[in-house]
Amino acid sequence: MQYWIMLFISLLSLNGYANDVSRDDQHLNVTQVAEFNGIPWGISLLDDQFAIITVKQGEAYKVNLNNGQKQALTNLPKIDSRGQGGLLDVARSPNYAQDGWLYFTYAKPTEAGSVTTLARAQLDNNRLINWQDLLVSRSASATSKHYGGRITFDDQQHVFFSIGDRGVRKNAQDLRNHAGSIIRLNLDGKVPADNPFVSHANIRNEIWSYGHRNPQGLFYDNNTQTLWSNEHGPRGGDEINLIRPGANYGWPIVSYGKEYWGPVSVGEGTEKDGINSPIKVYIPSIAPSSLIKYQGLLFSNWNGDFLSTALALRHLNKIHVEKDGSTKETRYLEDLNERLRSIAQDTQGILYLGTDSGKLLRVTLQ
Numbered sequence: 001m002q003y004w005i006m007l008f009i010s011l012l013s014l015n016g017y018a019n020d021v022s023r024d025d026q027h028l029n030v031t032q033v034a035e036f037n038g039i040p041w042g043i044s045l046l047d048d049q050f051a052i053i054t055v056k057q058g059e060a061y062k063v064n065l066n067n068g069q070k071q072a073l074t075n076l077p078k079i080d081s082r083g084q085g086g087l088l089d090v091a092r093s094p095n096y097a098q099d100g101w102l103y104f105t106y107a108k109p110t111e112a113g114s115v116t117t118l119a120r121a122q123l124d125n126n127r128l129i130n131w132q133d134l135l136v137s138r139s140a141s142a143t144s145k146h147y148g149g150r151i152t153f154d155d156q157q158h159v160f161f162s163i164g165d166r167g168v169r170k171n172a173q174d175l176r177n178h179a180g181s182i183i184r185l186n187l188d189g190k191v192p193a194d195n196p197f198v199s200h201a202n203i204r205n206e207i208w209s210y211g212h213r214n215p216q217g218l219f220y221d222n223n224t225q226t227l228w229s230n231e232h233g234p235r236g237g238d239e240i241n242l243i244r245p246g247a248n249y250g251w252p253i254v255s256y257g258k259e260y261w262g263p264v265s266v267g268e269g270t271e272k273d274g275i276n277s278p279i280k281v282y283i284p285s286i287a288p289s290s291l292i293k294y295q296g297l298l299f300s301n302w303n304g305d306f307l308s309t310a311l312a313l314r315h316l317n318k319i320h321v322e323k324d325g326s327t328k329e330t331r332y333l334e335d336l337n338e339r340l341r342s343i344a345q346d347t348q349g350i351l352y353l354g355t356d357s358g359k360l361l362r363v364t365l366q
Contacts, residue, residue: 036359039356041086051352060090091151145164153220166180178207182208185206215229239282240278252266289309339355
């Protein structure tokens with residue numbers, strides 16, 4: 001009897017978060033730009049003609065967005081592409097026209113196991129040169145799960161990147177390691193003097209926020225000077241969070257998700273004093289794997305809305321945040337039936353999506 005009561009309560013809570021979702025595909029036009037023998041995990045637009053694409057299996061390409069021609073990049077490091085590892089994100093330096101740096105995250109093999117690593121390199125024709133590992137994180141585990149890996153920059157010469165809990169839940173509350181955190185560094189990899197834990201002993205001073213399960217979306221909004229992330233919950237409980245310095249986001253103490261083995265909540269509940277709550281929760285999970293805030297002219301009525309790719313429920317997810325903090329969700333491109341992995345927006349507002357089937361797609365108006 002107790003099991004069925006818990007199941008009923010669980011289903012009620014799921015229904016409460018599954019409503020208020022609209023769907024709209026009619027005005028979008030999708031064309032294929034290129035195809036890869038692997039998952040295009042990261043997209044960095046150098047300009048409106050060329051992009052750098054990272055492929056999870058350990059390859060990177062410079063792609064002509066006009067004709068789809070690909071040029072493989074050489075001189076990559078050793079990469080552990082097992083499980084959820086691999087060559088992850090790529091992001092152009094905010095000073096790219098002057099310094100030419102490209103930032104990468106990848107699963108770096110070490111004696112203790114592979115770890116999420118932030119690196120940078122410059123491009124000489126199709127060859128990566130001056131490769132620098134900026135932070136080889138302390139995040140090794142016996143699993144190949146939850147590497148995080150998204151990169152973003154603020155307007156004050158800082159780089160942020162995410163690291164998952166590496167499949168070990170307690171890591172996210174243990175600040176002696178980097179797992180389950182969002183990291184903030186200067187562009188050269190040094191620790192900023194104003195990081196929240198810079199003067200704390202026994203805490204990794206690169207940490208900006210913690211208590212994360214597996215954040216795979218990260219976006220800094222220069223207009224509002226705010227950092228945002230989305231992350232995978234367990235079974236249900238995916239989140240969008242406003243990231244604040246030094247803040248705890250609760251995993252695994254609190255969660256809106258359930259255990260995989262049954263209708264039992266993870267942790268002590270959904271909220272707790274001293275823990276930041278999400279602005280949006282997805283129940284059931286959509287499996288969000290990237291995040292931007294749309295700032296373009298093409299889809300002008302989307303300006304200021306969050307866009308995320310969804311793996312499990314296979315769509316482009318748009319979230320509009322009202323002034324009172326409530327959210328309105330719209331789902332696009334469900335008919336593609338593609339696990340959407342990565343997203344980027346060019347200066348005209350055109351969107352580019354990477355799919356787990358290996359496609360790079362362009363999204364415009366019909």
